[in-house]
Amino acid sequence: MKPVLVPTNDVNSEHGIVVNWFVDDRGKVEAGALLVEVETSKAVLEVYAPEPGVVLHLVRQGTEVPLTEPVAMLFDSLSDLTAYSDRLAAEAEARAAAPGAARATVKAVQRAQELGVDLSTFDGSRLITVKDVEAAAGASQAEPATVDYSAMPAALATEPGVARILLIGGALGATQVIDIFSQVPTQQAVAIVDDDPGRWGTDVHGVPIVGGSDRLAALFAEGVFEAAVIAIGSSVDTRARFRNICAEAGIPLANAIDPTAKIATDVVIGQGNIICAFCHLGTGVRMGDNNFLSAYNSFDHHSVIGSDNATGPSCVSSGKVTVRDRVRLGTGIFLEPGVVLGDGVQVASGAVIVTSVPANHAVKTKVVTTTVVPRRS
Structure with a gap:
């Protein structure tokens, strides 16, 4: 039995979303076969089988997972996988047989662990399913407990006019x-x-x-x-x-613009934008609200930037580029003239975009593996 982890050097992302499985649950794979794609805030990562075996999915498609936890397990044979699943089922039955314990399916137990749901809070008169667990998780998120903030520190004071x-x-x-x-x-x-x-x-x-x-x-x-x-x-x-x-709530958003940013005189900027050091917005650029531009971004003349976007450092566009809403750009991306990135597009670090990308699509780049060796003297 071997856990399958997501390989990443992205220190800024702690979680990813499983966007596509390429091998069925309990399917057989060869070493090096593509298993699954996981999307982080900066890249779409391809996870390959480290060795041949039979795959057990640990995370469902569309589920967020910590990058430190495995997304699958590899077994030498289907019988080994079945024995492992049977052992989990037996453990679940033992817990259910304990006095006062809730009865739940194996999948419900696994889903409860993913979502942090306490099964002991359920009515033990019937079998708990995955649907019950997910409903409980949604209810706990929708109805947060009242918190006593009386011990919190006070806000800072400011000088007049600030x-x-x-x-x-x-x-x-x-x-x-x-x-x-x-x-x-x-x-x-x-x-x-x-x-x-x-x-x-x-x-x-x-x-x-x-x-x-x-x-x-x-x-x-x-x-x-x-x-x-x-x-x-x-x-x-x-x-x-x-x-x-x-x-x-009627709360206005403020812009935070680094003094080193070069912004042309006719640029139009909305509210709630963060523009970090050494960014450049060329003449005729139009920017919406609530964007986060990391350092050294450059959007050249007459480009249009929508709202709720975020970029890594060193993203550079030519003129007349359109970035619509909720677009996530990684680090070191180049956009050719006239390119349009649709709503919800995600572009991995290092990409060079020469054609438009439709809404809700991702642009992937291969992660190159480098080797560190002793330097020759």
Whole structure:
């Protein structure tokens, strides 16, 4: 039995989504056969069989998985796989036979582990299915518990005339925005909200994390901040979701633009955009709302950038390029003149795009394996 892991050097992505299985569950494969594609925030990764065997899927298509966990197991034979599955089933039956234990299918037990659902909270009078587990997970997400924020640190004070900005997200994106504001005397980050409780009460470069995003409306109503910046660059869907949350609460979004950025005089920019160091927007460029441009991006003359997009460093376009909404670009991407990237497109690092890409498609690049050897003296 051998676990199959997702090979990646992307240190900025902790999770990926299984987008396509190429081998059926319990199917036989040869060494080097393509098993599955996993999409991260910067690339679509191809996972190959490290050796011949029979495949057991551990993750369903469309499911998000931590990149540190296996997506499949390889067995020498179907009988070995069957014995493993039978053992899991026996363990599940033993748990179900315990006094007061809930009865669940093997698939339901596996799905509960994926979603963090406690099976002991179910009514033990009937068999629990995958559908029951997923419904419980959805209900727990839709009805978050009330949190006591009384012990959270207070927001920072500002000098008169300085805009008070709240950051959404306390990870690496927050450090980039805070660095931009350190060079912009008219804006200051005064507080951060983040939905990871482990970050609450800490700070990012002196800016306190004061709780989760459920505090947004209340903090705004209290006058703690005047506008927000969504400091999340890893997920365009998350950026779009928080933009909608802010719009519903009447919270304006602010731009965070590094002073080193070169922006032509007739460029039109919406709200909530993060433009990092040494970016360039050529004459006639039109940009929507809530975009995150990493350092050294260049969009040349008369290009159009929609909303809720995010890029890695060093993405370069020629003139008259169109990037629609919720597009995710990796690092070091080149776009030829006139190219159109449709809604929801994802482009892997290192790609050169010479033709338009339709909505909800991904552009893959082969991950080149390099070898480190001792240097000759």
